[in-house]
Amino acid sequence: MVKVPDEHERTMAFAETALGQIRSLGQPASPRNYEIWYAYASGYNAPLNQSINEALARNGELSEADLEQIYDTYFSHLKAADRATDRIDEVGERVLGEIDDVMTLLTAALGASASYDASLNGADEKLLAAESRHQVRAIVETLANSARDMREANKALEERLALSRTEIGNLQQSLEAIRAESLTDPLTGLGNRKYFDRMITAAIQSSRATGEPLSLLMFDIDHFKSFNDSYGHLTGDQVLRLVGMSLKHAVKSRDITARYGGEEFAILLPNATLRQALVVAEQIRHRVMDKELKKKSTGEILGRVTISVGVSLLKPEDDTDILIERADACLYAAKRSGRNRVICEADPEYVGETQGRVA
Numbered sequence: 018m019v020k021v022p023d024e025h026e027r028t029m030a031f032a033e034t035a036l037g038q039i040r041s042l043g044q045p046a047s048p049r050n051y052e053i054w055y056a057y058a059s060g061y062n063a064p065l066n067q068s069i070n071e072a073l074a075r076n077g078e079l080s081e082a083d084l085e086q087i088y089d090t091y092f093s094h095l096k097a098a099d100r101a102t103d104r105i106d107e108v109g110e111r112v113l114g115e116i117d118d119v120m121t122l123l124t125a126a127l128g129a130s131a132s133y134d135a136s137l138n139g140a141d142e143k144l145l146a147a148e149s150r151h152q153v154r155a156i157v158e159t160l161a162n163s164a165r166d167m168r169e170a171n172k173a174l175e176e177r178l179a180l181s182r183t184e185i186g187n188l189q190q191s192l193e194a195i196r197a198e199s200l201t202d203p204l205t206g207l208g209n210r211k212y213f214d215r216m217i218t219a220a221i222q223s224s225r226a227t228g229e230p231l232s233l234l235m236f237d238i239d240h241f242k243s244f245n246d247s248y249g250h251l252t253g254d255q256v257l258r259l260v261g262m263s264l265k266h267a268v269k270s271r272d273i274t275a276r277y278g279g280e281e282f283a284i285l286l287p288n289a290t291l292r293q294a295l296v297v298a299e300q301i302r303h304r305v306m307d308k309e310l311k312k313k314s315t316g317e318i319l320g321r322v323t324i325s326v327g328v329s330l331l332k333p334e335d336d337t338d339i340l341i342e343r344a345d346a347c348l349y350a351a352k353r354s355g356r357n358r359v360i361c362e363a364d365p366e367y368v369g370e371t372q373g374r375v376a
Contacts, residue, residue: 034058082245202276205261213275231331232294234284235344239323239356241280291330298326298359323357
């Protein structure tokens with residue numbers, strides 16, 4: 018009978034494989050690198066393994082820029098999600114605390130009310146049966162004390178409810194901030210992949226309902242890896258922010274802009290035809306190309322950044338994946354055709370690209 022390795026043995030094997038990869042490639046045994054190679058060893062994330070295998074086959078190694086990009090693509094959003102979850106849990110605990118405090122005061126108010134009801138019950142008969150001023154005075158004092166206790170309990174409850182209303186309003190704002198943060202790419206300030214996935218589904222549904230056109234633009238920074246390899250990932254981050262800012266300034270309030278992953282960006286243009294989408298794409302391409310990249314630390318001019326763009330238009334039979342796949346194919350055709358250009362699905366480069374893939 019084959020013995021199934023226990024969890025300890027299995028995870029230790031993953032750990033040894035991860036450290037072996039780090040050692041063989043001469044990389045620092047940093048937590049980031051260990052996390053990447055442990056995930057690689059486990060084989061649970063097929064796209065991650067594919068990206069690493071392709072980079073190794075292409076270059077024979079993984080540069081610091083490669084590792085940064087891999088981590089940013091496959092891990093950083095998970096960390097952000099964990100932080101958002103922790104903050105949501107914290108807000109939830111504070112809400113429960115508010116509820117507990119209010120319930121305690123409600124219990125006290127109900128107790129005071131019950132005591133007052135008990136005092137009132139039969140008070141008229143007791144007053145009629147009283148044989149002396151002293152007995153009447155005792156009955157009245159009991160009623161007055163019960164009324165005072167109930168009034169104080171109600172006042173405390175009213176004040177606490179007012180405070181709770183303010184606190185819960187603040188907590189609601191905190192939750193809204195956490196929600197917005199969880200959907201935002203921290204580097205560029207654009208929506209992240211989670212935001213894009215959510216919004217493209219809603220945009221397609223809206224387009225179907227209204228009959229309005231919907232266009233998708235997919236952007237990729239040309240030669241981004243060379244920026245990272247030549248100038249470091251801080252300059253790479255500067256490039257990403259530059260492109261993100263260009264996209265943000267070029268769109269209308271109704272448009273949906275996101276960092277799709279790594280050096281790839283996306284824009285959804287509701288109620289935009291293919292021709293209109295091409296105009297927007299060209300405007301953004303020129304806007305990015307017109308900016309000169311300068312190294313912040315030295316003031317050195319590093320040249321200009323260019324982007325390649327693929328554009329697709331929603332068709333009646335499209336779902337989310339098909340719309341994205343066509344825009345991606347157009348983007349790939351733009352890359353193959355020399356970069357720094359916009360290709361849509363009506364262009365011969367796209368037709369030739371798809372025919373080549375089928376063949």
